Amino acid sequence: MSDLKNDIQRLEASTMTDMVESRLREYLKRKSFVPGDALPKEQELADALGVSRNVVREALSRLRMLGMIESRKKRGMVLTQPDILGSLERVLDPLILGKNTLRDIFELRLVLEMGLADLIYLRKTSEDIAALESIVAQEVNKQQKPFRVEHEIAFHGKLYQMTGNDTYMRFQKMLLPVFEYVLDYEIQVNGQAEVGKVTHHDLVEILRTGDAEDFRRGMKAHLKPHFDRLKA
Amino acid sequence: MSDLKNDIQRLEASTMTDMVESRLREYLKRKSFVPGDALPKEQELADALGVSRNVVREALSRLRMLGMIESRKKRGMVLTQPDILGSLERVLDPLILGKNTLRDIFELRLVLEMGLADLIYLRKTSEDIAALESIVAQEVNKQQKPFRVEHEIAFHGKLYQMTGNDTYMRFQKMLLPVFEYVLDYEIQVNGQAEVGKVTHHDLVEILRTGDAEDFRRGMKAHLKPHFDRLKA
DNA sequence: TTAGTACTTATGTACTACATAATAACAAAT
DNA sequence: ATTTGTTATTATGTAGTACATAAGTACTAA
Incomplete structure (x- = not known):
C-alpha cells in the first residue's frame, strides 16, 4: 500500500482560463473598480493578456455567474454588486x-x-x-x-x-x-x-x-x- | 422623475450559456451523478444540447470554478466535491x-x-x-x-x-x-x-x-x- | 515484469465569421 | 421642438474549424 499520494502533492497544471480569471480579479481590485464602472472590451482584454478571446470569455463567464459583472451587446461590460449567496x-x-x-x-x-x-x-x-x-x-x-x-x-x-x-x-x-x-x-x-x-x-x-x-x-x-x- | 423602472421589471435575455449551465446542473441531479462519476464529452454535450462546444465550455468553466467538476486532457471530466466556501x-x-x-x-x-x-x-x-x-x-x-x-x-x-x-x-x-x-x-x-x-x-x-x-x-x-x- | 514506442483521443487554446442587440447620429413628421 | 423613424456602427453572443498537448491504450522489446 503506497501512501505516496499523501506525502507528495499532485501538481495541477492550471489552465489559461484560471490564470486569466485571477488576473482579471486582481486587475479590478488594483484599479479600484466599483459597481457601475465599465470594463474594457473582451478583445482588448484578450490582446492585453496575450490570449484568445475565447479564454477571456470563459473567465468572464465565471465572474458573470458570480454576479460580479453584467454585459450586454454593444454596451460592453459593467461591474455589478455580486449576490454573495448565489x-x-x-x-x-x-x-x-x-x-x-x-x-x-x-x-x-x-x-x-x-x-x-x-x-x-x-x-x-x-x-x-x-x-x-x-x-x-x-x-x-x-x-x-x-x-x-x-x-x-x-x-x-x-x-x-x-x-x-x-x-x-x-x-x-x-x-x-x-x-x-x-x-x-x-x-x-x-x-x-x-x-x-x-x-x-x-x-x-x-x-x-x-x-x-x-x-x-x-x-x-x-x-x-x-x-x-x-x-x- | 420617472419611477417606471420600479414599476416594471427589466427583462434579461438569458444567454445560451446560462441555459446550458442550468441544464447541465439539472442533468447531473436527475441522473444522480455523484463525485467520481465521469461526464460525457464536451462535443457530445454540445450535440445533445444543440449548441456549439464554445457555449458548453463557458458553462463548464463555471462548474469548474465551483469545484464541481475537474477535467484533464483525454481523460474527460469527472464530478468532484465542490468547495462550498471557495x-x-x-x-x-x-x-x-x-x-x-x-x-x-x-x-x-x-x-x-x-x-x-x-x-x-x-x-x-x-x-x-x-x-x-x-x-x-x-x-x-x-x-x-x-x-x-x-x-x-x-x-x-x-x-x-x-x-x-x-x-x-x-x-x-x-x-x-x-x-x-x-x-x-x-x-x-x-x-x-x-x-x-x-x-x-x-x-x-x-x-x-x-x-x-x-x-x-x-x-x-x-x-x-x-x-x-x-x-x- | 518492466521499459519503450506508436497510436489515439478529449481537452485546451486560437482564430475566423457572423447574427444580434444596443447605441449614436441623423432625417422626417407631427 | 419634441417625437418618431432610419441608418450605421459596434461589442457581445454563438458557431465552426484547426491544432497542440496531455493522457490513455496497445503493442513491442529487453
Whole structure:
C-alpha cells in the first residue's frame, strides 16, 4: 500500500482560463473598480493578456455567474454588486458534499439558530409576535411527517425574518435542506431522538415576557436533541 | 422623475450559456451523478444540447470554478466535491458589496461569535486552553493599532479551531475582513466605542471554570460594543 | 515484469465569421 | 421642438474549424 499520494502533492497544471480569471480579479481590485464602472472590451482584454478571446470569455463567464459583472451587446461590460449567496446556493447539494462538510453544515445551522436571540431582541415588534402565534396555532394540525418540516420552515423562517437581516435569512434557508438531509440520515442510523423540552409555543411565550438570554436558553433547550447528537 | 423602472421589471435575455449551465446542473441531479462519476464529452454535450462546444465550455468553466467538476486532457471530466466556501471567498470584497449586505455580514459575524460557546464546550481540551493562554499572554505587548487586529485574529481564530468545524472556521475567517472594514467605517463616523467589559483573559478563565452558558454571557459582554452599534 | 514506442483521443487554446442587440447620429413628421 | 423613424456602427453572443498537448491504450522489446 503506497501512501505516496499523501506525502507528495499532485501538481495541477492550471489552465489559461484560471490564470486569466485571477488576473482579471486582481486587475479590478488594483484599479479600484466599483459597481457601475465599465470594463474594457473582451478583445482588448484578450490582446492585453496575450490570449484568445475565447479564454477571456470563459473567465468572464465565471465572474458573470458570480454576479460580479453584467454585459450586454454593444454596451460592453459593467461591474455589478455580486449576490454573495448565489454561488453558495449552486453548491449546497447534500448529495455531492462530503461527510465532513455535511456535519459542518449541520452544526453551522445550529450556530445560526442560537444566534437568533441577540438579533431578534434588537428589532422584534408586536406584529411579529402575533404572526408567530398564528403560525404556532396551526401547529396542532401538522404533527404528521410531511407537514412537520413545512411547519418548521414557517416558524423558524419567521424568526429569521424578524432579525431584518436578509443575508442571514437566505443563508439559513439554504442550509436547511442540508440540515434536514443529515437529520434524516442520523435518524435512520441512530433512531428517532426525543423532542426538545421547549416547544415553539414556549419560545413565543419567552419572546413576549423574557429577555434575550432567556430566549437563548430556550432555544438551546429546543435544540437539545440536535446538540445531543453531536456528542456521540 | 420617472419611477417606471420600479414599476416594471427589466427583462434579461438569458444567454445560451446560462441555459446550458442550468441544464447541465439539472442533468447531473436527475441522473444522480455523484463525485467520481465521469461526464460525457464536451462535443457530445454540445450535440445533445444543440449548441456549439464554445457555449458548453463557458458553462463548464463555471462548474469548474465551483469545484464541481475537474477535467484533464483525454481523460474527460469527472464530478468532484465542490468547495462550498471557495466561491464565497471570491465575492466577499467589501469594496464591491452594498451597504445592506455589509451590515448583514457584520451581524452575521456576531452570530458566529455567539455560537462558539455551544460547540467549544463539546470539544475543548486542556491543550486548547493552554494555547489560548499563551496567546493572551502576548496581548499586553500588542495594544497598538497594527497589532491589535492581528491579535484578535489569533485569539478568535483559535476559538474557532477548537470547535473542530473547518467550514465554520473558514467561514468566519472570510467574514472577518468585511467585519473589520465595517468597523473601521463605523468608528470614523460614530467615533471610537468603549471596550467590552469582558477581556480575552476573562474568556479563557470562563473556559476553564465555567459552563457553556457562562461563556455565552461572557462573549456577549465582550462583544457588547458591537451589539450597541446595531441599536443606533 | 518492466521499459519503450506508436497510436489515439478529449481537452485546451486560437482564430475566423457572423447574427444580434444596443447605441449614436441623423432625417422626417407631427 | 419634441417625437418618431432610419441608418450605421459596434461589442457581445454563438458557431465552426484547426491544432497542440496531455493522457490513455496497445503493442513491442529487453
